[in-house]
Amino acid sequence: MFTLTAVYGLATVVTAFVGGWWSDRIGKRKPLVIWSGLIAAAALMTFAFVHTMPAAYLGAVVLGIGFGAYTAVDFALITQVLPGASDRAKDLGVINIANALPQVLAPVLAAAVLGVGLGYPGLYLLAAAVSILGSILVRRIRSVD
Secondary structure (H helix, E strand, C coil): CCHHHHHHHHHHHHHHHHHHHHHHHCCCCCHHHHHHHHHHHHHHHHHCCCCHHHHHHHHHHHHHHHHHHHHHHHHHHHHHHHCHHHHHHHHHHHHHHHHHHHHHHHHHHHHHHCCCHHHHHHHHHHHHHHHHHHHHHHHHCCCCC
């Protein structure tokens, strides 16, 4: 588990740096956020369907790539869609709650998914579906490229 976490962490950090740099260079945010969600979904589907250690390492790298790019570029996207300078503190507080609340609710939802007998493959597929849905919803943002 330690080595998988280290591989995931390294991929996340490297990709966050590269993804942020690339996004600034090309001046686009939405495509990178959309693709990062789809990449993360691919990793989650790998975890759901392939149960070998090489697949786990591949999934960790791919998930790190997706999450790293998402982390770097999504925060930039969020700051670009904030409506006005006078309300930024309040808006960032709402965004913080929106980021933290799923982390609080996820264990409860995971327990429910596992409790109904879907197992970890079902949990990974649900997470992939949510990631894909998030990528689709980002397309609705009109004010940012």
